[in-house]
Amino acid sequence: MHANNEVGTVQPIxxxxxxxxxxxxxFHSDAAQSAGKIPTNVDELWVDLLTIAGHRLYAPKGVSALYDRRGVELEPLIHDAGHxxxxRAGTESALLAVGLGAACALAQDLAPMARVRALRDRLWRDLQRHFGDRVILNGHPDRRLPNTLNVSFVGRIGAETLAGLHGVAASTGSACHAGRIELSPVLAAKGVPLEIGMGAVRFSLGRYTTxxxxxxxGERLSHVLANAA
Known part of the structure; x- marks a missing residue:
């Protein structure tokens, strides 16, 4: 995985x-999260195979792409015709392919990501100002995607925080399985303590975030957590 989808950390691919x-x-790398956000050059990454997902970079849903280095032999996913x-045998969707191609062409311009990074950092500074040491950054402080901010609110459960954020699209790293709330495997692998990891909330910004x-x-979070105190 070129960049982690939960905390945004960019791996040394x-x-x-x-x-x-x-x-x-x-060597294969999943660049679904990184394509369109940071430079993703197959030669510089030294990969033999690389995949991207269209919906992650504003292409239509239901289309993706696989890069395979010249000379790499692959077993067909679906046998029969030579498509x-x-x-992979089967007739492809020209509409989806063209949509992905157009999205990739636009995504080559990474200049908007500087603005996205600035907005992400603005939110992080706002949270630090409001909550001080009660908010903790999850993920690498520098080597991460420009659009991802994963934080833990100390003493809170992420799902409860999200429940109060009406009108805000965010997510939590924890998941419910058969009534059990579990720590995100990503945060667990990082050694994040249970009481910290359970308070995680992920904010993902886009090119059109204002x-x-x-x-x-920031204001809604301040209101939600103040009422919970």
Whole structure:
């Protein structure tokens, strides 16, 4: 995974790829989260295979793409006809393919991501100002996607925080399974304590997020957590 979908941490794919190439090991990376947000060059990443998902970069839902380095032999996903270079039989959707191509062309311009990063950092500063040491950043402080902010509110359950954020689209790293609330596997792997990880909330910004929306999130969070105190 080029970049983690929950905390946004960007992995050292190029370093791993070079090692894999030196030992003749095929190397695939999932760039669904990173494409369109940070540079994603297959040569610089030293990958043999790389996948992207259209809906992550404003393309239509239901379309994705696989890059495979010249000379890499793949077993067909669906056998029979020779569609998709012999990799997947079946008639493709020209509409979806064109939509993905157009989205990828637009996504090459990463300039808007500087504005997204600034808005993300604005929200983080706002949360720090309101909550001080009661809010904790999850993920690498610098080497992460420009649109992702995953934080834990100390003494809170993420799902309860989200329940009060009416009109805000956010998510929590925890999941409910058969009535049990569990710590996110990602946060658990990072060694985040249970009492901290259970308070995690993820905010994901987009190219069309505005400063007013960011400020509104900070205000609503302040109101929700103040009422819960």
């Amino acid at each position: 190029a370093e791993i790829g070079r090692i894999a190439r030196e030992h003749d090991v095929l 998709e270079g012999g990799r 400063a007013d929306e960011i400020d509104a999130v």
